[in-house]
Amino acid sequence: MCGIVGYVGDRDATEVLIKGLKRLEYRGYDSAGIALIDGKLIVQKGKGKVINLEKGSKKNNLSGKLGIGHTRWATHGEPNDVNSHPHLSETGKIAVVHNGIIENYNTLKKQLIERGRTFQSQTDTEIIAQLIEEIYTKSKGVTFEQAIRLALKQIVGTYGLAILNIETPDKIYIARKGSPLLLGVGENEMFIASDASPIVEYTNKVVYLDDGEMAIVTRSNYEVKTIDDSPLTKEVHELAISLDAIEKAGYPHFMLKEIFEQPRSIADCMRGRIDVENSSILLGGIEDVIDDLVNAKRIVIAACGTSWHSALVGEYLFEQLAKTPVEVEYASEFRYRDPLIGKGDVLLVISQSGETADTLAALREAQEKGALVLGICNVVGSTISRETDAGVFTHAGPEIGVASTKAFTAQVVVLIMMALELGQRKGLISSDEMKRYIAELSRIPAKVEHILEHSDDTIKKMASLFTYAPNFLYLGRSYSFPVALEGALKLKEISYIHAEGYPAAEMKHGPIALIDEMMPVVVIAATDHTNDKMVSNIEEVKARKGRLIAIINDENTEVKDLADFCVSIPNTIDCFSPLLTVIPLQLLSYYIAVNRGCNVDQPRNLAKSVTVE
Ligand code: AGP
Secondary structure, eight states, rough: OEEEEEEEEEHHHHHHHHHHHHHHGGGGGGGEEEEEESSSEEEEESSSOOHHHHHOOOOOOOOEEEEEEEEOOOOSSSTTTSSSOOOEOTTSSSSEEESSOOOTHHHHHHHHHTTOOOOOOOTTHHHHHHHHHHHHHHSOOOOHHHHHHHHHOOOOOOOOEEEETSSTTTTTEEEBBBOEEEEESSOOOOOESSSSSSTTTOOOOEEEOTTTTEEEESSOOEEEEEEEEEEEEEEEOOOOTTTTTGGGEEEESHHHHHHEEEHHHHHHHHHHEEEEEEEEEEGGGGGGGGHHHHSSSOOOEOOOOOHHHHHHHHHHHHOOOOOOOOEEHHHHHHHHSOOOOTTTTTEEEESSSSOHHHHHHHHHHHTTTTTTEEESSSTTHHHHHHSSEEEEEEOOOOOOSSSSHHHHHHHHHHHHHHHHHHHHTTSOOOOHHHHHHHHHHHHHHHHHHHHHHHHHHHHHHHHHHTTTOSSEEEEEEETTTHHHHHHHHHHHHHOEEEEEEGGGGGGTTTTGGGTTOEEEEEEEOOOOOGGGHHHHHHHHHHTTTOOOEEETTTHHHHEEEEEEEEEEEEEEOOOGGGGHHHHHHHHHHHHHHHHHTOOOSSTTTSSSSSSOO
16 A cells, blocks of 8 residues: 655656655555665655655755655554655665565564664564665675565565665666556656556556566666566556546545546446447457356455445346346455355456455455456556456546545446346347436436536535534435445545445334434435335434435435435436435535545545555
8 A cells, every 4th residue: 555666767866756656645645755876875754745755855955866765554663754664774775665564574573683683663664675685695696686586585475666775776676566566668767656647747658567576677778577587578568547637637636526527437438338329338358258247157246445335236236137146245355264156156356446455365366266257447457457357447547536436436337337238148138128228328427417517516515514423324225225335435534424324224223223413314315116215214314303414316305305405416227326326425525524624635544555455
């Protein structure tokens, strides 16, 4: 969950590194630092955001043409100056920045201390610098590059690493195992980063390092090898994202920009994949495995967080439209319980970042057991997208806000298209029904636009009434149940208000005890076939003086008369309703968080991509 950058070339390395770290801050932001080689090895680092590092670098007038940088999400050792990266070896000649977790660092640290080494920090990362130096200085005839390889062979865990050695002032050494690392190839300059956002303004040529690989980088060249010293020739990819896609474009926060981008991101997700004329769907990324999907005994979907919520929507979709049994699993639970999955099964992993450690581990576990593994990812070139057997990209564009919004709706669109294609291939959806589904799907972007245009002000006003509520309850049935969970997560993670999502009927089995005049209850009453039941749930809330916020279809007058506050949204087919009902909940959580003065794009304790377990 940390961000790593590196640069070598003719530019002011400090400026390139700081700018790059700002673009990676969504990955982790409790401390930051850089190391530069400018005749000597200089380190500037400390607790706090990159802006503090920038001020410190300016004050100390740092300069250099080669360097590495890091923005941290603490795993070992509290966020403070000494635990921030880069970490130095004892002699101060080697600097390391690291993303990942060294699981055997205690053992290695004890061994190094027994050999007389002293440590400054409580981090696992520091042992990497110390171990490399121990091997390099104590082993005869070992080059620095070999010392790195020998050290990495002793490490159990995950890493994305960038390393400097003052004795090789023109080189940056990078290595990857389990945490993403890219090399940006420029004209007589090279860029290193945890993802493409720090690189895209300089070059669109990138090389993705894979697990077990390292590279030695100079301004004019790079050599990629395995950790066992076998040279590799890697493909140079062209980045498909642009700089303005990662800028705020005039919005106060990335999250608001990404909420308002949804009409376009949903349209982009469908582009070239739905044919309204012929009422057909074509998902090229799974074309080769569609028969395996048709014949699958079941589909297991594994994911985390918001992606797990879209997975729950997928369960309803596949079972309703394609009559394929589905099980939804938390990736972290799936991977540790020796899952009963194998040949004939399909595991579908969903991940916006394509780097979530638990989801990646679930993928690898299922592959080892012989299942076909498909992916739904938003980041092209991400590890999960490269390790699945096939998959579908959501094409939602870079999602910078830590709270996922447009990625959720794009994931649901992909799941809808997959379920429709599967249902049609299984002969369960007639061409007339397909025509109706596809025609409605093509109208969704405009319906999302309508909600954004007509409800934004209402929701902003409503948010001011609930800004200091201590708790929230979100209730939904059927397709609205996962949306209730998603709405609660949005509120929790950016406003720090405790919120719970529940299947509406479940409220009677305990949570109803929570309801009083202090408890705002958001009910999502926009699915036709459960509306009557939702009305009785709403009556139960009202009878206990709960303050009711209802997300309803335009003509749902029954609920409108009962609710204290209403947000009306356009009608749609029940199985498409999550694409619309989630929008007001995203806006509600955003405005409440802003009213509370929270850092909406970088909420406390969180990071955008959880690449540690
Ligand atoms: C969503 O708002 C959260 N930031 C988080 O739950 C996220 O969905 C989860 O970490 C999974 O990330 P992924 O989709 O990139 O795998």
